[in-house]
Amino acid sequence: MADAIVSVVRVSRDMGGVLRAWLSKVSSVVTPLGWAMLAIVPLAFALGYSLGWMELVVVAWAGLVLLIVASVYLVGRSSFTVSLGTAHSRVLVGEPASGSVTIANPTRHRILGATVEVPVGSALAAVAMPSLARGAEFSHEFAVPTGRRGVIQIGPVRTIRADPIGLVRREIIWTESQDLYIHPRTIGVPSTTTGFIRDLEGNPTRQISNSDVSFHALREYVPGDERRYIHWKSTARTGRYMVRQFEETRRSHLVIALSLASSDYAHEDEFELAVSVAGSLGVRAIKDARAVSVVVSEKTPDFAKRKVFAVSQLSTLTRSRLLDDLSLIDLDESALNVRDVARVVSEQVAGISVAFLVCGSKTTPNELRAASASFPVDVEVVAIVCDPEVVPGLRRVAGLSVLSIGYLQDLQKSLARSAAA
Template identity: 65%
Template sequence: MSLDRPPVAPDTRPPGQSRPGAAARRGQTRPPGGVRPAPARSTASVREPRADTLSSTQGLTNARTRIVGNRTGFGADLVIVLVRVWRAVAAWCGRVAAVASGIVTPVGWSMLVIAPASLIAGYRLGWLELVAVGYAAVVLLCLAALYAIGRNAFTVSLTLPHQRVAVGDDADGRVTVANPTRRRVLGVTVEIPIGQGLAEISLPGMRGGDSVEESFAVPTGRRGVIPVGPVRTVRGDPIGLVRRELEWTGVTELYVHPKTIGIQSTSTGLIRDLEGTATRDLTASDISFHALREYVRGDERRHIHWKSTARAGQYMVRQFEETRRSHLVIALSLANVDFATEDEFELAVSVAASLGIRAIRDAREVTVVVSERTPEFAKRKTLAVKPLSTLTRDRLLDELAVVTYSESSLAITDVARVTGEQVSGISVAFLVVGSTTRITDLRAAAAAFPPGVEAVAIVCDPESIPGMRRVADLTVLTVGYLDDLKQSLAKVVSV
């Protein structure tokens, strides 16, 4: 028996029943003669789907499937067309409503309600007065619509002769309106936003090729940055039902700098540098010779004075006076606890600006810092200062034009401590504060700088007499007006 063929299961059919053959499995017996008939097709077989019945949206997730699903045909296409038309109409209506809301005034919207309501109520109730009111409102609306239709062919330009002025200086701007067409245009009203204010200029009708130039004043009573513009023309009916505004220019910024005064050089009498006299501090290596002393282990041999060594019989070395490169620090407090009034703070800003400009003009190395502000919901105080740009005079004044004082800014003591840690090589430190700063706080601020730094506190108090006093190593100057700064610094130099 071969082992490659599997065993045949025994026949367990009852006697007389034949084993079904291949013909029986096909549901048909072989006919006589040995001819095999064609197999019959089963009626239970599944037909293959036609390609045109498959939906092209199967597997997609877009607006069509969200609206009609996988359905196709004329009905589904009609629904999609209606939805698309509805969306286009809704978008157009939204744009029209936005434009209308910017043109129709509240009085105009009230008239749009009054006109139909008066006509309907007048005809229903038989009141001729209401009917007359309704028709009058319709006439007014039609006349107002005529004012809003069309666009003026203007060319409008805005010019500011000066981009930077000081507090109190005269500043003005010019608006030029031209009609480049050949037809005559009606007069319009030109509006120029100036900070929180508004300047209005009424222009008459202009013939083709005409131009009109008008000037307007810019208030400079307060320090800051004043946005001027955009210039817009306003068209509207006399009653005020419609108001159409068209913008023609952008926004131009005018910097109003703090008032400054010319002072003498801040290094004379305060800083002893390479350009002046050496300091009183002694050092082992510099260029200003002071005296001879005995040699101490660690001194450099190149500083040994051999002739004196031969005469004294022991090594003698040269001793020098230390010279410095002038580095000014101007620290301005922005904490409201250091100032009693706003006038004190404005005076302090002017003092800091005057000192910084003088140092820039003298080509000195200067650092101007102001208090950093602690965030409103911070858990702890932010110990940092903000340095201002001192590359040019205008850059410094631009940044000083926007500084403000607040209760969350660092006081002068913290400002001095942070500045002393971050800025190196300081020669003189000016601490600019108000009248509410205590002398103990000023002494603590001066002690925060490294030894050898000349600390000068400038107290701005318009209600006091200017003066100078010396408290330990701290010089305290009191100024009531900006002009007092020049005389106060002269006193410091003469001491």
């Protein structure tokens, strides 16, 4: 009895698994219209024959014929090969971009036509593939919209087999999806080693160090000083141990902080200009082989108990990596504003020489002064305000330079005038 029960349980479990797999396959190909037809046909048969309603019987038989014809479209397998390609993986915003899908028939018999769909971001490119003879190939090129900065997912390519009425729909995925990065527009700016940045690489600063390469002065020996820095001639002359003091030298470290807070911008065009400004400065710093950090505001998660004070650091290994990361960012109401970003950057990033704070027109002068006060006094702070409605210009206040631009070209001209001055 126990063996019989175990056998029944095993058989029922296996049959249940097969039934679930079959139902899963059926549900994946039957459309809502098909499910409605499957419910109407048996009901029409039952009511038509029981009530003697011949019109309803005719409807039932017609529906049954449609279901049989629709099931024929699901029979068979497609044996062609599909490949997806894009001309470029990275393009500049506004530049033309395209992709292509190629279908080949490697079999010995003709393949019937099918509908090929290629998702392009939120849009869909539908291609009607004709019948392909043995060894034939079909290619179709489609345009990719690049009017807005971001990342567009292209694919995966899928073929659609469906009946003319739309009772069944069978989708087969053939390729993986590909990402197309739409970079922000950038412009060539003067070298970041001139103009605003004064402590060039290897030049001494005003900070005194016990060990460096730039000699500053002599002082008396105190316990803990290294003996190799004792100046013996001065020691013999004064009768007291005298050690050398140095001016600290360091490599210039640029920080480009971009605010993602929607409260700092009047509209989206200002934010896109700010992204282009941050990209232009970062690309120039990478080209000059300088130490640079590009940071953006961190967002506070929904339903968080308190505001998140943090920044996200973008990749500055190469120009393409930086522009890829800039393609992914967007405005957010919960992101830190420029004042909080400056405070977090001053606490987390060490050795800053110059800080560029990029924001929009809704940032007030008081907020900019408060942001500048977060940095040490030896850090040159430059606020770049993106406002298409303002006359470009540069004004200097205590510890802060405010650069107002209306177009991306204004950044190049203003920095060039500053370097010349």
